[in-house]
Amino acid sequence: MEFTCRDCKYFNNDPAALERALPGLNALSSAYGSTRGENGICSKQDIYLSPIKSCRHFKHFDGG
Amino acid sequence: MEETKKPMGWKELYLKEDWWAIYLGLGIVAATLIAFYTGSPLLKSLSVLPPSWTDFSKLVDHFSTNAVWYALQFFIWLTVFSISTKILGFKQSEYIPSFIFLYVLSILIFIIGEYKPLSANGFEAPLVALLIGLFISNTLPIPKWMDAGFRVEYYIKTGIVLLGATLPFMLVIWAGPTAFMQATIISVVTCLTIYFVAHKLFGLDKRFGAVLGVGAAICGVSAAIAVGGAVKAKKEHISITITLVTIWAIVMIFFIPYFSRMLNLAPGPVGAWVGSSEFADAAGFAAAVSYGKMVGNEEAAVRAFTLMKVIGRDIWLGIWSFIFALIACLKWEKEECGTRPDASEIWWRFPKFVLGFFIASVIITIITSGYSQADYDKIIKPELIKPIKSLRSWAFIFCFLSIGLTTRFKELAAAGKKPFWAFTIGVIVNATLGFILSVLVMGQFWIEKTAQ
Numbered sequence: 001m002e003f004t005c006r007d008c009k010y011f012n013n014d015p016a017a018l019e020r021a022l023p024g025l026n027a028l029s030s031a032y033g034s035t036r037g038e039n040g041i042c043s044k045q046d047i048y049l050s051p052i053k054s055c056r057h058f059k060h061f062d063g064g
Numbered sequence: 065m066e067e068t069k070k071p072m073g074w075k076e077l078y079l080k081e082d083w084w085a086i087y088l089g090l091g092i093v094a095a096t097l098i099a100f101y102t103g104s105p106l107l108k109s110l111s112v113l114p115p116s117w118t119d120f121s122k123l124v125d126h127f128s129t130n131a132v133w134y135a136l137q138f139f140i141w142l143t144v145f146s147i148s149t150k151i152l153g154f155k156q157s158e159y160i161p162s163f164i165f166l167y168v169l170s171i172l173i174f175i176i177g178e179y180k181p182l183s184a185n186g187f188e189a190p191l192v193a194l195l196i197g198l199f200i201s202n203t204l205p206i207p208k209w210m211d212a213g214f215r216v217e218y219y220i221k222t223g224i225v226l227l228g229a230t231l232p233f234m235l236v237i238w239a240g241p242t243a244f245m246q247a248t249i250i251s252v253v254t255c256l257t258i259y260f261v262a263h264k265l266f267g268l269d270k271r272f273g274a275v276l277g278v279g280a281a282i283c284g285v286s287a288a289i290a291v292g293g294a295v296k297a298k299k300e301h302i303s304i305t306i307t308l309v310t311i312w313a314i315v316m317i318f319f320i321p322y323f324s325r326m327l328n329l330a331p332g333p334v335g336a337w338v339g340s341s342e343f344a345d346a347a348g349f350a351a352a353v354s355y356g357k358m359v360g361n362e363e364a365a366v367r368a369f370t371l372m373k374v375i376g377r378d379i380w381l382g383i384w385s386f387i388f389a390l391i392a393c394l395k396w397e398k399e400e401c402g403t404r405p406d407a408s409e410i411w412w413r414f415p416k417f418v419l420g421f422f423i424a425s426v427i428i429t430i431i432t433s434g435y436s437q438a439d440y441d442k443i444i445k446p447e448l449i450k451p452i453k454s455l456r457s458w459a460f461i462f463c464f465l466s467i468g469l470t471t472r473f474k475e476l477a478a479a480g481k482k483p484f485w486a487f488t489i490g491v492i493v494n495a496t497l498g499f500i501l502s503v504l505v506m507g508q509f510w511i512e513k514t515a516q
Contacts, residue, residue: 006069016153019211021299022289023475024306027467028313028344029285030217032152034082034416035381036286037409038072039293048302050293050389050409051071 005042005051009061013040013051076412081218084148086420089225091144092455093424096229097431100448108447109133110140111454114174116183123175138167141458145218154212162213166469169196170461186325188357190350190464194317197468206469214466217286220346221417223459224374228424229452231367236425239513240375243339246506247376250340250497255281258490266482270396272301274388276308276483280490283378283415284309284343290381290413294389294405295396303477308487310471313347316495321355331356332514333507335365339372341498348373350464364514370421371513372502379418382410 005011012018015031021041025031039050044057077083099107112133117123127134142163149159173196176182177189200206255277262273275297278287288305291297320341324334335352342348352369356362389405432444479487502510 003068006071007067022303022306023477024303024310024471025285025289026211026214026216027285027306027310027470028216028346029289029306030081030215031289032081032215033217033221033286034076034080035283035290035385035413037290037293037413039289041299046299047296048289048292048299049296 003054003058003060005040005049005054006038007058007060008042008054009059010042010044010057011040011051012043013038017041076416078151080416081148081152081215082221082416084152085218085221085225085417086423088144088148088222089228089417089420090424092226093229093427093452096448096451097427099451107451110137111451112137113454113457114171114178116178116180117175118180134171137458141167145215149212149215149218155209158209158212160213162210165210166213166462166465169465170458172196173461173465183357186322186354186358188354189461190354190357191318191321193461193464194314194350194468197465198314198471199468201469201472202474211470214469216346216463216466216470219459219463219466220349221420223349223456223463224345224370224417225420225424226452226456226459227366227370228421229428230363230449230456231370231421231425233422233425233429235367235513236371236375236422239371239509242506242509243336243371243376244380246336246501247340247372248380250494250501251281251377253497254490254494257493258486261489262483262486266486268482268486269298269301271295271297271392272304272483273486274391275301275305276487277490278384278388279305279309280312280343280487280494282381282384283345283373284313284347286344286415287381287384290385291388294385294409295392300477304479304483305487307476307479308483309343310476312487312491313343314467314471316342316491317347317351317354320351320495321358324355325358329503330507330511331359331361331365332368332510332512333503335368335370335514336372336502336506336510337498338365339369339376340502341495342373345373345378346463346467349460350467353460364511367514368510374418374421378415381415382413385413386410 018031019026037050039048041048072079096107110133112130115126145163146156146159150156173189173193177192258277258280259273262268262276263270274295275288275292278291285306288302292302320338334355338348338351342351348369352365353362356365386405386409393405432440435444
């Protein structure tokens, strides 16, 4: 079993949350479109990324 | 035992607005075809639009005659958008009141934009929509939750699918490769200029340079949030790119049409110029429609714009994103790459609404190919194309208004001098090269192609 950012409590790619976190995103684009893919924000490193294999900061969203 | 979450995969068929734009756009095309073949006047009546006017009493007559059709049209838009946005995850307690506000304001925009003394002086409906939207969002206390109904991208994507139904597919075949070549030259030059100015000259992070570069070169904020994820950009850098793209896109919506009007340029080359030098589809359509209306040939400007922007730039975003992901992984962060980029990302990041645009274009091209030009003008245009164009105008005006209503300047991130100048130098290079290629070098080509 291989964890990715999707399983990490620091990663958030919910489109509504992304549009709140990135002001102006919905003015000329959208977090609900295909081109974003599943990109999201890692709150631990404050970066925006595609889900990758779990890194050293990984914490399971269930708390594990 | 902890479980792993699966990728979204084909769930995007109902979780991404691109697919909903396809369903809605092709649904309208299908309904129009059924009405056309059965001889039903329903779609023609439903696609009612406020007319051009100077005499206010005639406008009142129009609305009193068509009040029921406006009500029915509103109800259908609301129903379809409500169902789809609910599945996408929006609260209907927010979407519905917001869309009601948007629809009523859209009627008002059409009325102002179709007032002949105003439109004759360059105050076209798209520009009026943008200005009024910007005024409202930046001066009045419009609650943030109303953004639920101001879905710029959903509306423009729906409009683009409908546009496909009015664009002969042979034009895509004949002019598409030229549009691609021209757009690629401009995109590569713009992207490299910004990257080198940002990274080599100003010493900004290379990921930031890449995000700024694709923001100006490909498709604005959508490119920034695609490539930004591929190169693992800082969140702050995405926010700054959004600010710069938004401000310059709005400047260009006004600059290109009025500058072109001053030079009395033909609509085809100007549409191509907008297509190569505007940063976002929504902003580009606002500029192209405005100029087309100013010179009395909206279709020529919109067709050239669409070929250049959608075919020439948008559909290659997945490849740009994949290339930057490879560069980031193999060159910038060899030690800590995480996951090697997967070529399937090219498909998942493909702007799917373009498929709807192609399908609509192919369907209508096949259906109309059996008609002579005289029959096309006499039967197809008024009975089949006009209702689709009218509904497309509604989708576009929802979009243009939404741009204004969601652009709150005080909420945008502060950009800083270096990113501002790196991006601005790219904008100057992009606009100049776009003008040279679209107007001076290829001008005649765009005039001929968009005249067909």
